[in-house]
Every structure is written in C-alpha cells, then in structure tokens.
Amino acid sequence: MKDKIMSRLRKDERKNSILQTALKLIAEEGFDSVSMRLIAEKEGVSEVILYRHFRNKYKILQEIFMTYAPKIIQSFRELLDTVKVMVTDLNVSLPHLAKLYINRIKKYPYFMRLIMKESGKIPEYLSKADKKTSIESEEYSYHKILYEDLKIQEVSTNFFKRCQKEGNLRKDLQPKDCTRTLLSIFLPLIIHSPLFPSEEPLSESEFEEVIARQIKIVQYAFIPPKKLKKG
Amino acid sequence: MKDKIMSRLRKDERKNSILQTALKLIAEEGFDSVSMRLIAEKEGVSEVILYRHFRNKYKILQEIFMTYAPKIIQSFRELLDTVKVMVTDLNVSLPHLAKLYINRIKKYPYFMRLIMKESGKIPEYLSKADKKTSIESEEYSYHKILYEDLKIQEVSTNFFKRCQKEGNLRKDLQPKDCTRTLLSIFLPLIIHSPLFPSEEPLSESEFEEVIARQIKIVQYAFIPPKKLKKG
Numbered sequence: 001m002k003d004k005i006m007s008r009l010r011k012d013e014r015k016n017s018i019l020q021t022a023l024k025l026i027a028e029e030g031f032d033s034v035s036m037r038l039i040a041e042k043e044g045v046s047e048v049i050l051y052r053h054f055r056n057k058y059k060i061l062q063e064i065f066m067t068y069a070p071k072i073i074q075s076f077r078e079l080l081d082t083v084k085v086m087v088t089d090l091n092v093s094l095p096h097l098a099k100l101y102i103n104r105i106k107k108y109p110y111f112m113r114l115i116m117k118e119s120g121k122i123p124e125y126l127s128k129a130d131k132k133t134s135i136e137s138e139e140y141s142y143h144k145i146l147y148e149d150l151k152i153q154e155v156s157t158n159f160f161k162r163c164q165k166e167g168n169l170r171k172d173l174q175p176k177d178c179t180r181t182l183l184s185i186f187l188p189l190i191i192h193s194p195l196f197p198s199e200e201p202l203s204e205s206e207f208e209e210v211i212a213r214q215i216k217i218v219q220y221a222f223i224p225p226k227k228l229k230k231g
Numbered sequence: 232m233k234d235k236i237m238s239r240l241r242k243d244e245r246k247n248s249i250l251q252t253a254l255k256l257i258a259e260e261g262f263d264s265v266s267m268r269l270i271a272e273k274e275g276v277s278e279v280i281l282y283r284h285f286r287n288k289y290k291i292l293q294e295i296f297m298t299y300a301p302k303i304i305q306s307f308r309e310l311l312d313t314v315k316v317m318v319t320d321l322n323v324s325l326p327h328l329a330k331l332y333i334n335r336i337k338k339y340p341y342f343m344r345l346i347m348k349e350s351g352k353i354p355e356y357l358s359k360a361d362k363k364t365s366i367e368s369e370e371y372s373y374h375k376i377l378y379e380d381l382k383i384q385e386v387s388t389n390f391f392k393r394c395q396k397e398g399n400l401r402k403d404l405q406p407k408d409c410t411r412t413l414l415s416i417f418l419p420l421i422i423h424s425p426l427f428p429s430e431e432p433l434s435e436s437e438f439e440e441v442i443a444r445q446i447k448i449v450q451y452a453f454i455p456p457k458k459l460k461k462g
Contacts, residue, residue, distance in 0.1 A: 217408060
C-alpha cells in the first residue's frame with residue numbers, strides 16, 4: 001500500500017517536473033523550436049518515459065495552459081479590482097501599482113514569456129492537442145488572458161480618466177495615451193523582451209532601482225507640476 | 232540574344248519576388264514555422280521552381296540578410312551621425328528624431344520585424360546556410376545590427392548627456408534612463424509588436440498623431456518646466 005502511494009507521488013512529481021522543463025524551454029526557444037526529444041533530453045529521461053506522460057507536445061502545452069492560465073487570470077483580476085478603487089494621486093499610486101504588477105509577473109516568469117512570445121499562435125497550437133478537449137482553446141489566447149478578458153487597457157484608461165477629473169493628471173494628455181506609455185515602459189522591463197539585448201541581466205536590486213527611476217520619469221510626464229511631490 | 236537577356240531578367244525578378252514573399256512570411260510567422268512548401272505556395276510556384284533558386288530556407292534567409300543588412304546599417308549610421316550634431320532643445324529635436332527614425336523603419340518594415348522577432352537565433356540559422364559562406368553570420372545578428380555596431384544606446388545616451396549639460400534635460404534624470412524610455416515607447420509603436428494586440432491597426436494619419444502625442448508625453452518627462460514650449 002505504502003509503495004503504491006509513493007510510486008503514484010513520484011509519477012505526479014515527474015509529470016510536474018516535465019511541465020516545468022517544457023515551459024522553460026518553450027518560453028526561451030519558442031514552441032516550434034522545441035521537440036519531444038529536446039524536452040526528454042533536458043528532463044534527463046528517455047523519450048519512452050516522456051511519451052508515457054504526454055502523447056505529444058501539444059498535450060504538454062495544453063497542460064501548461066490548464067495549470068497556469070486560471071491562476072494568472074485570477075491574479076490579474078484581483079490586481080485590476082485594486083486599480084478600480086486606487087487613489088488618483090500618482091505620486092503614491094504609480095509606485096504601488098508597479099509593485100503589484102511586478103510581483104505577479106515574477107510569480108510566473110516563464111508562462112508570461114511564453115504568452116508574450118507566441119502571441120496569436122496559441123489557439124492554433126492548443127486546437128491540435130485534442131479535438132474533444134474540455135477547454136476552449138480560444139479562451140487561452142494571449143488576447144483573452146491579458147486584454148479582452150481582463151480589460152487591462154480599459155481599467156487603466158478609466159483610472160487615468162479619474163486622475164484627470166480630480167486634477168491629478170495633466171489636462172492636455174489623453175488617458176488612453178497614458179496607458180500606452182505605461183505599458184510600453186514597464187512590459188519590456190518586466191518580461192525581458194529583446195529591447196536591450198546587449199544589456200547585462202539586472203540583479204534584483206538593480207531591477208528595483210531601474211523601475212523606481214522609470215516611475216519618476218512617468219510621474220514627471222503625467223502629474224501636473226503643482227501636484228508633483230519631489231523625492 | 233534579346234531572348235536570353237529577357238529570360239535572365241525574368242529569372243532575377245523571380246528570385247527577388249521569392250525573397251520578398253519569404254521575408255514577409257518569416258516576419259509574420261517566424262522562421263521555424265515557415266517551410267519551403269509554404270514559400271512556394273505563397274509565391275505561386277511549384278517547389279521544383281523554388282529549389283532551382285534556393286537550396287533550402289537557410290539560403291533564403293542568408294540572401295535576405297545579404298540584401299537588407301548592409302542597407303539598414305548604412306541608413307541607421309547616417310541617422311546616428313545626425314543625432315551626434317543635433318541641437319539639444321528637445322522641443323524641436325525629439326519630433327525631428329522620431330520622424331527620421333520612423334522613416335527608416337517604414338522603409339524596411341518586414342526586415343525590422345524579422346530581426347526583432349528572431350532576435351538571438353539569427354546567427355544559428357545563418358550558420359546553417361553555408362559553412363563556406365563569405366559573410367560571418369555573427370555579423371548579422373540583431374545585436375550587431377541594432378546595438379553593438381550602431382551603438383544606438385551609446386549615441387542616444389551621449390545626446391541626452393549633452394542636453395543635460397546645456398540645461399535642456401531635467402537635472403535629476405539619468406541620460407541612460409532617458410534612452411530606455413525613448414526606445415521603449417517608440418519601438419513597439421513602430422514595429423507593431425504585440426503590445427496592443429486588441430487595437431485596430433492605425434491608419435497612416437492616426438499613426439502620426441499617436442507618435443506626436445507620445446512625443447509630448449516624453450517632452451513633459453524630460454524637459455525642465457522652464458524650457459518647455461507649449462503647443
């Protein structure tokens with residue numbers, strides 16, 4: 001009996017370990033570049049063992065999505081609900097917002113890179129996993145996760161509208177442009193896009209400092225001079 | 232004789248047309264997702280015809296690089312030489328800089344997307360084209376083209392240092408951070424990265440307007456309030 005339980009645990013652990021290995025590989029190399037052979041090699045198992053757990057790499061991607069997508073959607077929904085009730089003083093709310101956002105991305109770095117990298121192709125990949133699958137693959141596209149479902153742009157733009165109404169955002173800026181600026185500046189920093197490939201990877205503390213300095217730049221751009229708090 | 236010349240022209244035209252078709256496909260789908268069969272199909276020729284011009288898709292990529300990389304390097308070198316002698320009044324130089332930069336990207340939209348998308352993988356792909364090739368594939372990596380060789384970041388940061396010295400950049404900003412902000416804001420707009428996938432494609436005039444409004448935001452962030460010209 002004990003042996004049976006242990007053996008089942010080990011099987012689950014192996015499955016989970018394969019998913020982690022595959023996720024990291026796919027996030028770094030791109031889905032099309034990763035083969036079952038490569039996944040087996042990096043995991044340190046034979047291909048036979050790998051195929052015992054997953055019929056093909058589409059199945060692996062499907063399992064990755066079934067594991068991570070609901071967690072991420074939940075986590076970002078919570079963040080966006082916070083934005084809806086956040087104070088409009090950008091001196092305090094921008095640093096707080098950045099912190100909440102970064103914490104979430106850091107929690108799922110490879111999955112976030114995967115959805116940024118593969119963008120529109122994910123529904124097609126997932127549809128190859130199983131015709132009878134219970135998940136609707138369109139539900140798990142990059143669009144759906146980061147934009148349509150969560151309405152990041154809408155929530156952010158509504159927040160900047162509130163800021164403007166209360167005199168905390170320069171009158172001649174368009175709230176939608178502020179959303180664009182904010183996402184443009186912070187997304188590449190957070191997901192390590194190839195914007196600055198020649199740059200050394202930032203240490204944890206350097207990263208926090210760069211974020212802080214970029215927030216200051218955004219505050220100079222957005223906050224009416226009279227409302228700006230120096231420091 | 233006449234026939235021979237015409238036939239040779241047609242052959243060159245076909246080769247060039249294949250390169251255009253392949254470049255567009257690779258820029259949109261990614262190199263690994265594009266097969267010789269797909270290129271032939273989109274070009275509207277048989278695979279036999281395609282293989283008469285190119286032995287494999289690595290050869291096609293190599294030819295794309297041999298065609299575009301020198302043009303782009305030349306074009307950006309000229310732009311950066313301009314930055315070196317540009318006035319430090321950001322009220323006038325930022326809009327001018329954006330215009331020069333955008334004109335260049337617009338001239339080579341697919342090639343720019345290709346190098347952004349494939350990033351570090353290009354040297355590996357090119358090395359598969361031909362061991363005896365005269366081009367050093369490392370020379371044509373994304374790094375080399377946009378960063379190391381052209382020193383975009385260095386030139387931009389030196390420009391902001393000049394601005395600061397002449398009192399045209401806020402004293403408490405780091406010139407390097409200004410480069411980061413500028414590239415972050417304008418690159419995704421220009422190369423249509425998936426930052427705002429749910430957004431409708433912008434028309435030519437909308438695009439110019441968005442750029443102009445983003446420049447205003449950057450000016451608010453960078454220019455000391457006393458030096459800022461409204462309008």
